[in-house]
Amino acid sequence: MKTCLVVDDSSIVRKVARRIVEALGFQVIEAEDGVEALVHCKKAMPEAVLLDWNMPVMDGFQFLGTLRRMPGGEEPKVVFCTTENGIDHITKAMGGGANEYIMKPFDKDIVLAKFQEVGLVAREEETAA
Amino acid sequence: MNSPDYEYLRKLLKERSGLDLSADKQYLLESRLLPLARKAGLSGIPDLVQKLQGGSSALITSVVEAMTTNETFFFRDKVPFDHFRDTIMPEVLKARAARRSVRIWCAAGSTGQEPYSLAMALKEMGGALTGWRVEIIATDLSQEVLEKAKSGVYSQFEVQRGLPIQMLMKYFKQTGETWQINPELRAMIQHRQLNLLQDFSHLGTFDVIFCRNVLIYFDQDTKINIFNRLARQIEPDGFMVLGAAETVVGLTDTFKPVADRRGLYRPNDPRAAAARPAVDGVAAPRVAAMAGR
Numbered sequence: 001m002k003t004c005l006v007v008d009d010s011s012i013v014r015k016v017a018r019r020i021v022e023a024l025g026f027q028v029i030e031a032e033d034g035v036e037a038l039v040h041c042k043k044a045m046p047e048a049v050l051l052d053w054n055m056p057v058m059d060g061f062q063f064l065g066t067l068r069r070m071p072g073g074e075e076p077k078v079v080f081c082t083t084e085n086g087i088d089h090i091t092k093a094m095g096g097g098a099n100e101y102i103m104k105p106f107d108k109d110i111v112l113a114k115f116q117e118v119g120l121v122a123r124e125e126e127t128a129a
Numbered sequence: 130m131n132s133p134d135y136e137y138l139r140k141l142l143k144e145r146s147g148l149d150l151s152a153d154k155q156y157l158l159e160s161r162l163l164p165l166a167r168k169a170g171l172s173g174i175p176d177l178v179q180k181l182q183g184g185s186s187a188l189i190t191s192v193v194e195a196m197t198t199n200e201t202f203f204f205r206d207k208v209p210f211d212h213f214r215d216t217i218m219p220e221v222l223k224a225r226a227a228r229r230s231v232r233i234w235c236a237a238g239s240t241g242q243e244p245y246s247l248a249m250a251l252k253e254m255g256g257a258l259t260g261w262r263v264e265i266i267a268t269d270l271s272q273e274v275l276e277k278a279k280s281g282v283y284s285q286f287e288v289q290r291g292l293p294i295q296m297l298m299k300y301f302k303q304t305g306e307t308w309q310i311n312p313e314l315r316a317m318i319q320h321r322q323l324n325l326l327q328d329f330s331h332l333g334t335f336d337v338i339f340c341r342n343v344l345i346y347f348d349q350d351t352k353i354n355i356f357n358r359l360a361r362q363i364e365p366d367g368f369m370v371l372g373a374a375e376t377v378v379g380l381t382d383t384f385k386p387v388a389d390r391r392g393l394y395r396p397n398d399p400r401a402a403a404a405r406p407a408v409d410g411v412a413a414p415r416v417a418a419m420a421g422r
């Protein structure tokens with residue numbers, strides 16, 4: 001089973017994200033900030049990271065930079081999931097090595113579409129109308 | 130909803146839009162028409178029906194639009210756009226190399242996601258189309274939907290469904306909470322109001338027709354009629370793309386499926402088409418159906 005690390009300082013968001021990502025077939029690990037997320041990544045690289053931007057201790061962007069410099073840190077598909085919805089943040093994140101970007105609020109369809117986009121989830125047969 | 134009201138609405142929709150609701154679609158009707166009734170200051174469906182029977186043409190238009198408008202998203206189903214990039218356009222580039230022009234029709238363009246997805250796909254081809262004349266005609270029954278398509282303005286929610294973030298960055302401009310597709314892409318598309326039940330021969334001939342997720346709402350005779358008329362608007366070496374739940378098989382021999390390309394069709398042998406009686410089936414689906422049998 002693929003693993004997805006859900007990084008968000010809000011326990012409510014983590015809970016919602018966990019439910020969605022588990023339904024897509026992932027095992028979920030939670031982290032409250034970038035530092036905690038890095039600890040998990042050092043132990044075992046996840047296949048996916050759903051990443052908030054603004055968090056105490058270490059924010060999502062700093063985490064991303066550190067992750068990408070770690071051995072094997074280029075492997076996980078990193079999908080930002082943040083209220084930072086400005087084009088400047090999006091550009092910065094994608095330039096910093098993110099694979100996709102979700103602007104909150106989000107739902108299952110958006111997470112699914114983005115996970116499909118980066119190849120984490122296979123596309124189903126075409127959806128009938 | 131009581132059954133005379135349902136029957137009345139079914140008949141109205143059939144006449145006005147060709148929409149063929151089966152007997153079990155009460156929930157769909159209610160879920161779409163109740164908000165509309167409330168907005169018009171009416172208490173519910175019975176009041177709405179009464180008002181419609183009184184002949185309120187503005188209300189009739191709203192009802193038809195509410196029932197025929199479909200949710201859509203960018204690069205919906207993905208596969209048809211893969212066909213477009215990998216199968217259709219490479220052939221068109223070869224076949225039209227001398228003429229250097231391509232005409233594309235989105236026959237159910239809705240709120241614009243499909244024609245703009247095609248425009249983006251063409252842009253992604255880079256220099257291959259330099260010097261080409263590219264026309265995308267997007268038609269829809271609903272004026273309201275066309276206005277939205279023309280504006281090219283989408284909510285944050287809409288741009289996250291099917292649109293890769295790189296495409297959003299490349300082809301959209303953010304204005305507050307909304308995103309607008311770039312003028313260059315908007316200029317590639319002509320939006321026109323059109324009812325597929327009516328004559329569309331004035332649109333001319335196309336190399337590619339996208340006609341997705343609209344025929345499913347029509348009954349069999351109407352489908353046949355539309356296919357036969359579409360066949361007259363497509364180049365003999367053109368392509369037609371249908372929705373995932375749609376097919377020509379068993380309905381008409383004017384198109385044939387392309388092997389291993391789900392949803393993709395091409396016109397059949399022109400000689401077979403020539404043998405077909407030309408029925409100007411404007412709002413005459415029954416006649417066309419009989420002629421097609």
